Amino acid sequence: MDENRPGPPSGLRELKKARTRQNISDTAIELFLRRGFDQVPVAEIAAAAEVSKPTLFRYFPAKEDLALHRFADHEGEFARVVRERPADRAPLTALRLHWAAGLDARDPVTGLNDTPGVLAYLAMLYSAPSLVARMTEYSGRDQEALAGALREASSAPDDLVPHLAAAQIIAVRQVLALANSRKLADGRSADEVYPEAVTELDRAFGLLGQGLAARFG
Incomplete structure (x- = not known):
């Protein structure tokens, strides 16, 4: 050689x-x-x-x-959305629009994809406690990354609010995705669930906005 x-x-x-x-x-x-x-x-x-x-x-x-x-590309995604948003768009608005686009595209990360292979994959993820624990670790890193992005967007970056906001936003994301996936697991189609998913998204971010609008709305 x-x-x-x-x-x-x-x-x-x-x-x-x-x-x-x-x-x-x-x-x-x-x-x-x-x-x-x-x-x-x-x-x-x-x-x-x-x-x-x-x-x-x-x-x-x-x-x-x-x-x-398969979810590696989504790690830190919400932080990237906040950092790459247009200058005239509020962080919460950017995140809601991003999740809405994911619903439109039937992105598996939103839970709204009824392809048999995707349904089987998601069922597998939630079947093993060690995988659920690992997903919790991923969510923790996402939360820290989002808190950093929100801190950069905040008028008072040194307080606790960005961390509190990130915790709420990541929790909402998890609840929305799980609600969608459970409806599909019950045998409903993604097209059937889609209008409900959009309504629930708007409701969830409306509730977030009531508490966070003054800083990130």
């Missing part, structure tokens, strides 16, 4: 890593859906994905991260 030979360009390396990460996660989720999260050992996932266990853990430090990788 020629040690002086240049390696692949950085962009290609990152692309290969992204593909490997996606392959490992997709393989794991397929096994989880087939047999249950707790019934599939990490060694079997690594073998099925054709990687070693150390390689798997370099990409995913915990087994739970394998299942939650």
Whole structure:
């Protein structure tokens, strides 16, 4: 092997890593859906994905991260929405419009997607206590990130209000998504539930606005 030979360009390396990460996660989720999260050992996932266990853990430090990788792009999303909103748009308005767009697009993160594979995936997530605990950790990080974004948008950034507001907003997001997913789990279609989901979104953010409008409305 020629040690002086240049390696692949950085962009290609990152692309290969992204593909490997996606392959490992997709393989794991397929096994989880087939047999249950707790019934599939990490060694079997690594073998099925054709990687070693150390390689798997370099990409995913915990087994739970394998299942939650599909939500990775959404981590910190509400904070990004607040930071990237138009200058003349209030944070709460930006967040409500963003969630409404997710409902329109049937984004799985809103709970309003009745594709069989998505329904099975969401059911799997809520079937394992360790996954529910890991999702709680994700929500905690989202809450901290949102609090930081709201602090930047606040006229008094050093007080506790951004943290209180972020806690309420993240809780509302969780309640809305869970309400939608439960209705679909009862056999209703996403199209049938959609008008209710929009109404509940407007009601929820209306209630938030009553308390937060003076600072973030």
